Amino acid sequence: MSATLVRDKAAEMLKIALPNKGRLAEDIRALFGEAGLPVNAVNERSLSASLGGEFEAIFVRAQDIPEFVADNAAEAGITGWDLASESGRSLEMLLDLEFGRCRLVLAAREESGVRALDQIQGVPRVATCFPKLTKRFFNDAKRQVEIVPVSGAAEIAPRLGIAELVVDLTSTGSTLRVNGLVEIATLLESSARLISRSGTQLRRELRELVDALASVLRARGRRYLMANVPRQSLDEVRKVLPGLNGPTVVDVLDGGRFVAVHAVVDSSSIYRTIAALKSLGAEGILVTKIERLMP
Ligand code: AMP
Numbered sequence: 001m002s003a004t005l006v007r008d009k010a011a012e013m014l015k016i017a018l019p020n021k022g023r024l025a026e027d028i029r030a031l032f033g034e035a036g037l038p039v040n041a042v043n044e045r046s047l048s049a050s051l052g053g054e055f056e057a058i059f060v061r062a063q064d065i066p067e068f069v070a071d072n073a074a075e076a077g078i079t080g081w082d083l084a085s086e087s088g089r090s091l092e093m094l095l096d097l098e099f100g101r102c103r104l105v106l107a108a109r110e111e112s113g114v115r116a117l118d119q120i121q122g123v124p125r126v127a128t129c130f131p132k133l134t135k136r137f138f139n140d141a142k143r144q145v146e147i148v149p150v151s152g153a154a155e156i157a158p159r160l161g162i163a164e165l166v167v168d169l170t171s172t173g174s175t176l177r178v179n180g181l182v183e184i185a186t187l188l189e190s191s192a193r194l195i196s197r198s199g200t201q202l203r204r205e206l207r208e209l210v211d212a213l214a215s216v217l218r219a220r221g222r223r224y225l226m227a228n229v230p231r232q233s234l235d236e237v238r239k240v241l242p243g244l245n246g247p248t249v250v251d252v253l254d255g256g257r258f259v260a261v262h263a264v265v266d267s268s269s270i271y272r273t274i275a276a277l278k279s280l281g282a283e284g285i286l287v288t289k290i291e292r293l294m295p
Pocket of ligand 1: 019021022023024062079080081082083100101102169170171172190191192
């Protein structure tokens, strides 16, 4: 291949910035694998990897991803919405990936007795890795604060006497509790999101990627259920199996006594669905996983 051809091919590749480590990295890798775009990194320290097709992953720190995307070093990226919001850059959310759920919260020391914003005295010091979001929150609340920027472990700041309050991420609340902190307010709800630069026309490949990832996410909490049910119970069965557009009903060659029904059902209620179908005389119930779902 000539040098020009190699360069042209590299220019065509659609670059997606992904976290090189941290709590989102594993879930992102699994999602791309399920979408048929396995992350083919040469080794764990690779800075980039082919995702197959026209896609190339570049691995950077989760907090740098908003900058890479906003500056067009990558056409899209996946990172926490908290980091995208804190960056203050003009970014568009293309898809909520639903994992990495957490909240950015304001917390105080338990023994301070402070349980609400209006109980805070004077001008408190707030330790946080999210100075911009914190500043905006207190501005909106028309409260003065002194921000103590830290690059991690903000929750230890009150114990060290360098701040009265913290603004930090929490998912289960256990780290806050262990550090003797109680939540006072939520600044932001976050999860991992696919982002792009605002105001740009999305390339066809990127739109296809959004559809592929969305179809995998949609399929995750669903199962495909098939069963033979007595024809006379069909009306009752329809109530149990609303499915996406109601069940598909197929004749069975048994003289017309039974019909086969197929439906997409929520996996969280599958036990109840099966029990209800059995009580209606269903036989040959089969439940399978769905890889993708495109309504
Ligand atoms: P990290 O593992 O530190 O690279 O965190 C990357 C992202 O994971 C954060 O910016 C959040 O979007 C997300 N995340 C989800 N749950 C939590 C949590 N309990 N604490 C911190 N980050 C979280």
